[in-house]
Amino acid sequence: xxxxxxxxxALIHYPVYNKEGKVVVSSITxxxxxxxxxxxxxxxxxxxxxxxxxxxxxxxxxxxxAHWKSGFxxxxxxxxxxxxxxxxxxxxxDTLEKEVRGxxxxxxxxxATSAREWEGRFIGYRAxxxxxxxxxxxxxxxxxxxxxxxxEVIRGCHYLLKPIKGMGRYNHxxxxxxxxxxxxRLFFREE
Amino acid sequence: xxxxxxxxxALIHYPVYNKEGKVVVSSITxxxxxxxxxxxxxxxxxxxxxxxxxxxxxxxxxxxxAHWKSGFxxxxxxxxxxxxxxxxxxxxxDTLEKEVRGxxxxxxxxxATSAREWEGRFIGYRAxxxxxxxxxxxxxxxxxxxxxxxxEVIRGCHYLLKPIKGMGRYNHxxxxxxxxxxxxRLFFREE
Numbered sequence: 004x005x006x007x008x009x010x011x012x013a014l015i016h017y018p019v020y021n022k023e024g025k026v027v028v029s030s031i032t033x034x035x036x037x038x039x040x041x042x043x044x045x046x047x048x049x050x051x052x053x054x055x056x057x058x059x060x061x062x063x064x065x066x067x068x069a070h071w072k073s074g075f076x077x078x079x080x081x082x083x084x085x086x087x088x089x090x091x092x093x094x095x096x097d098t099l100e101k102e103v104r105g106x107x108x109x110x111x112x113x114x115a116t117s118a119r120e121w122e123g124r125f126i127g128y129r130a131x132x133x134x135x136x137x138x139x140x141x142x143x144x145x146x147x148x149x150x151x152x153x154x155e156v157i158r159g160c161h162y163l164l165k166p167i168k169g170m171g172r173y174n175h176x177x178x179x180x181x182x183x184x185x186x187x188r189l190f191f192r193e194e
Numbered sequence: 195x196x197x198x199x200x201x202x203x204a205l206i207h208y209p210v211y212n213k214e215g216k217v218v219v220s221s222i223t224x225x226x227x228x229x230x231x232x233x234x235x236x237x238x239x240x241x242x243x244x245x246x247x248x249x250x251x252x253x254x255x256x257x258x259x260a261h262w263k264s265g266f267x268x269x270x271x272x273x274x275x276x277x278x279x280x281x282x283x284x285x286x287x288d289t290l291e292k293e294v295r296g297x298x299x300x301x302x303x304x305x306a307t308s309a310r311e312w313e314g315r316f317i318g319y320r321a322x323x324x325x326x327x328x329x330x331x332x333x334x335x336x337x338x339x340x341x342x343x344x345x346e347v348i349r350g351c352h353y354l355l356k357p358i359k360g361m362g363r364y365n366h367x368x369x370x371x372x373x374x375x376x377x378x379r380l381f382f383r384e385e
Binding site for chain 1: 196198199213225228229232233235236237238271273276277318319320358360361362363364365366367368370371372373374375377378379381382384
């Protein structure tokens with residue numbers, strides 16, 4: 004099998020904001036696991052990290068993946084299992100960084116995404132795609148669930164991608180749609 | 195309110211393929227309604243059409259929308275209701291075309307999407323985005339659920355968008371992710 008590109012997608016369930024702006028642990032959404040693993044597989048990333056401190060939620064993700072990788076689902080729909088091979092479940096961003104360091108021998112570059120404007124070290128989509136294709140350093144793209152990544156996570160990242168703006172004033176994409184747009188913007192060039 | 199762009203997104207539940215390649219009616223997925231209405235709202239389209247011949251499924255969509263537009267959900271999360279205002283439920287593509295014709299006084303341009311290669315009149319993403327911004331003729335972008343739009347629908351469209359290719363050989367995106375990538379490709383230009 005050809006080698007994957009040197010990037011990881013991470014779906015963060017803590018610390019994220021709820022709609023009152025409080026830092027909370029959000030719950031797993033079943034469809035996120037499927038949609039995002041298929042997305043990472045399509046854009047040839049190394050892994051989808053599901054990050055949650057709740058043990059019961061981590062166990063649930065493992066159970067769902069097992070169903071499609073080796074249970075009834077594996078024969079019913081092998082495409083799903085193939086994508087779910089990329090799912091890794093960890094309790095924290097620290098564990099994620101340790102794993103990527105262990106796997107690649109290099110310090111990962113953390114890139115935050117946000118629907119809000121922040122002051123910070125912005126990186127363009129093409130520029131980040133270029134860094135990934137260069138392959139010098141593993142890139143981890145962080146997506147927040149709920150009402151987005153907590154400020155402490157964003158401040159701890161090396162770079163921040165510009166918010167996705169549509170064509171009007173409304174700007175409330177699901178994390179599944181936002182993730183798809185981010186990965187496509189990194190790599191797609193129309194001839 | 196500023197006027198919407200002259201395009202519609204249509205999620206087709208019949209006729210589509212199932213995984214054995216048979217033409218079937220697919221079931222509604224609750225999250226499609228939310229994700230795709232928020233997507234159309236973000237890219238400032240006129241409406242999201244949910245197309246299914248099954249009356250009970252159409253009634254279910256109307257019930258879900260009512261919950262978020264005027265039920266408990268409207269106060270709990272007004273952003274959802276705002277997006278769901280764009281949802282229209284119709285039994286067939288014919289009804290959809292009739293509605294768009296009635297609303298705009300013009301013959302809509304039908305554009306198919308497919309994960310497979312077909313012979314046909316392809317149109318580029320930028321070119322289609324340009325047509326929409328020109329606003330001469332309403333554009334309807336058709337997305338298939340299940341294993342994709344039936345050939346008869348694709349053949350009946352004026353244009354076909356090229357399949358979304360990622361960076362590897364795997365190419366199984368969810369309809370939510372595929373829709374997001376399509377709309378972003380129409381309009382996004384990185385400075």
